[in-house]
Amino acid sequence: MVKLLVDIFTPGNGKTYEFQLDGSMSVSQATVQIINNIREAENDAITFDENEAVLSDLNIPRRLNVGKTLLAEGVKSGHRLMLV
Numbered sequence: 001m002v003k004l005l006v007d008i009f010t011p012g013n014g015k016t017y018e019f020q021l022d023g024s025m026s027v028s029q030a031t032v033q034i035i036n037n038i039r040e041a042e043n044d045a046i047t048f049d050e051n052e053a054v055l056s057d058l059n060i061p062r063r064l065n066v067g068k069t070l071l072a073e074g075v076k077s078g079h080r081l082m083l084v
Helices: 027-041
Strands: 003-010 015-022 055-057 080-083
Touching: 003 027, 015 027, 027 055, 027 080
Parallel strands: 003 080
Antiparallel strands: 003 015, 055 080
C-alpha cells in the first residue's frame, strides 16, 4: 500500500484540503472519500454530486480517469488535485 499526501483544491469554496490517500485506490473511490471528508469538515455546507464530480491533476493538467488507480494516473505525493 503506497500512501500519497496530496492537496485537494475546491474552487467552489476556494479552499485547499490535505489528504493522505492510498495510491492503489481507483480515482472513483478516492473522489468519493474526498467528498465525504470535505462534507464532514464543512458540516455538510458544501455539496458535490458524486456522479458528476471530476478530479483533475493540476501538476499534469488533465482530468483523471475514474477507472484507473491514482498511481496508474501518475499521482504522486505532493501533487495538487482539483475537485469540481
